[in-house]
Amino acid sequence: MKLIVQIPCFNEENTLPQTVKDIPRQIPGVDKVEILIIDDGSTDRTVEIARNLGVDHIICNKRNQGLARSFRVGLDACLHLGADIIVNTDGDNQYAGWDIPKLIQPILAKEADMVVGDRQTGNVAHFSLIKKILQKWGSSAVRNLSGINIPDAVSGFRAISREAALQINIVSSFSYTTEMLIQAGKKNLNVVSIPVETNDKTRESRLFTSIPQFIERQLSTMLRIYTMYQPLRVFFFTGTFLLVIGIIPILRFLYFYMIGEGDGHIQSVIIGGVLSMMGFLTYLVGLVADIINFNRQLIEMTLERVRRLELSDAHNSNNTKMTDGI
Ligand SMILES: Nc1nc2c(ncn2[C@@H]2O[C@H](COP(=O)(O)OP(=O)(O)O)[C@@H](O)[C@H]2O)c(=O)[nH]1
Numbered sequence: 516m517k518l519i520v521q522i523p524c525f526n527e528e529n530t531l532p533q534t535v536k537d538i539p540r541q542i543p544g545v546d547k548v549e550i551l552i553i554d555d556g557s558t559d560r561t562v563e564i565a566r567n568l569g570v571d572h573i574i575c576n577k578r579n580q581g582l583a584r585s586f587r588v589g590l591d592a593c594l595h596l597g598a599d600i601i602v603n604t605d606g607d608n609q610y611a612g613w614d615i616p617k618l619i620q621p622i623l624a625k626e627a628d629m630v631v632g633d634r635q636t637g638n639v640a641h642f643s644l645i646k647k648i649l650q651k652w653g654s655s656a657v658r659n660l661s662g663i664n665i666p667d668a669v670s671g672f673r674a675i676s677r678e679a680a681l682q683i684n685i686v687s688s689f690s691y692t693t694e695m696l697i698q699a700g701k702k703n704l705n706v707v708s709i710p711v712e713t714n715d716k717t718r719e720s721r722l723f724t725s726i727p728q729f730i731e732r733q734l735s736t737m738l739r740i741y742t743m744y745q746p747l748r749v750f751f752f753t754g755t756f757l758l759v760i761g762i763i764p765i766l767r768f769l770y771f772y773m774i775g776e777g778d779g780h781i782q783s784v785i786i787g788g789v790l791s792m793m794g795f796l797t798y799l800v801g802l803v804a805d806i807i808n809f810n811r812q813l814i815e816m817t818l819e820r821v822r823r824l825e826l827s828d829a830h831n832s833n834n835t836k837m838t839d840g841i
């Protein structure tokens with residue numbers, strides 16, 4: 516059983532040493548613990564420090580690619596390195612490394628495919644009221660969209676089984692946290708949440724510069740990923756909404772027409788007609804999106820198989836290399 520702890524880093528020279536130090540290297544039930552740093556084009560000494568700390572693997576993006584892409588690169592690398600469990604933690608030492616054994620327990624016990632560390636934000640002193648409210652609201656939105664109940668949906672402290680990592684395809688470039696949960700829900704993976712500790716705040720968030728930006732980015736990710744997985748529902752809802760508001764002015768016109776005052780109400784017919792037509796068109800777009808959705812499913816199935824083939828190839832060639840060595 517091999518565990519790889521991946522840490523996406525963007526200029527984390529100050530906090531990386533403590534983050535790495537807190538990761539236990541011996542965990543009951545795990546044969547090997549390795550650490551992978553994904554350096555996302557840091558301009559400080561992150562890579563040098565990671566090397567000095569003796570982390571096992573370092574991936575360097577030449578340019579800053581964003582957290583979600585780096586996360587995906589990390590997952591792929593962990594799979595290639597033969598990880599049975601992958602843990603993601605942040606380089607700012609926000610999460611307590613010593614909680615990792617607890618975090619992976621449900622996966623070791625084969626009770627879960629994914630475990631999300633719940634920071635119990637309601638009790639975290641340095642979280643502002645607005646952040647607490649947003650966090651709660653975001654998690655309930657994710658719960659409605661994905662059908663899984665995770666109190667801290669944007670937590671970056673999470674463990675994933677190899678099987679789940681093979682199935683997850685992060686496509687957004689900004690935030691992987693909510694996308695991963697919506698995908699996991701739609702793929703019927705078993706996701707659980709466990710309470711974890713957090714360290715004191717070391718610095719301001721680098722992912723969000725302001726609350727409106729946070730809301731805008733999270734909302735757009737949620738909407739896009741949900742539409743990707745349930746297009747018919749989204750377009751049917753939007754189309755019906757347009758149709759219903761379109762029918763109201765038409766009924767208004769009909770009423771006046773019946774009582775013999777149809778003249779002068781032609782605007783109602785035009786507005787209602789345009790809205791109803793938009794509603795019908797939205798249904799049609801929904802059908803097209805649904806067909807694209809089938810294609811997505813086929814592509815995802817192919818991708819999963821390619822991954823498995825690639826990984827079994829890598830595994831075989833590693834074995835050959837080892838035999839060659841002997
Ligand atoms: N790969 C990558 N990681 C980033 C980037 N910005 C922040 N991170 C990492 O993402 C994690 C969370 O970032 P942080 O600024 O603490 O955001 P918070 O989750 O809002 O606290 C840390 O490990 C950062 O190093 C980025 O542009 N690219």
Ligand SMILES: [Mg+2]
Pocket residue numbers: 605607609720
């Ligand atoms: Mg942080």
